Amino acid sequence: MRKYRTLLFDIDDTLLDFAAAEQESLRMLLESQGIQYSTDNHNKYSQINRRLWAAFEDGKISREELFSTRFSLLFKELGKVVDGMQLEEHYRRGLSEGHQLIAGALELIQELQNEFDLYIVTNGISKTQDRRLKLSGLFSSFKAVFVSEDTGYQKPMKEFFDFVFERIPNLTLNETLIIGDSLSADIKGGILAGIDTCWVNPKGVANTTEWKPTYEIKSLSELYNILEVNRK
Ligand SMILES: [Mg+2]
Known part of the structure; x- marks a missing residue:
């Protein structure tokens, strides 16, 4: 499993x-x-x-x-x-x-949407983030989009994740993974919220913080392995 x-x-x-x-x-x-x-x-x-x-x-x-x-x-x-x-x-x-995709992002998300429950967690302005997701073709693959503006809190605050978790049906913490490029928002936030974390670090920057991710990847394509998904 x-x-x-x-x-x-x-x-x-x-x-x-x-x-x-x-x-x-x-x-x-x-x-x-x-x-x-x-x-x-x-x-x-x-x-x-x-x-x-x-x-x-x-x-x-x-x-x-x-x-x-x-x-x-x-x-x-x-x-x-x-x-x-x-x-x-x-x-x-x-x-x-602005909605320029990171290489491989659209293919990855379209592949994952059939096998996982996908959600967006982002800091920013709802209207802007929704619009950029729609323009990029990503929007419809996600079950919901959580933007800090609507929650009253932001990553990495525990309250932001509490808000998100309350709205995801049947969420189990140890079956949940956050994927993001920011140690101070995504990784720290995920750790504080009690879930596994995957740090997207394309430039191979050294992590000098106390926040150690569960996984560290250089490119999105490494997620196929971590998630045990066959790439089509
Ligand atoms: Mg980011």
Whole structure:
């Protein structure tokens, strides 16, 4: 008999490629202002963004200031005066449409849906996450999608998982596995909730935290083995 029956999947950088969505969104934003996308321009944006986030975390600027100035500063460097807040909204719209799949994700989920109960557990905004799942073709394979916004809690909080577990019929903790790329959200959350965990770590980053996953994989295809599923 198989060990697991219920699988909880994270979305970003587990099934969907968040960095690719960011890049595409930035490309559309630049092009809307008649500027070509380039690695150089992307790096300029990343530097400004990082600097503003650091200032925000130090309490030097507000969240609003961060979001309303990151694009006005970027375009200023590129020789253009723009309405920062308007472009921020444009950028977010692009991001909320981003649904580039991680290699093999769609095939894997379609294969697993017949043999396991699949659920999404994600931090974020419900409307955005639902939309991205639908655009990517993943949505219909999941029995339910749990987004932090609707639960009032977020991964890794125990309360988030309590909310989820109460809504999954016949859930057994030792037959449940969470799969995600974040040690601090998915793995820590899974361990606190008392279930097995699978860390998706494509870059082979060293785990210096106290949260040790049950499994560690470099690519989604390793799940076929762990879950004892024959790949078609
Ligand atoms: Mg993630």
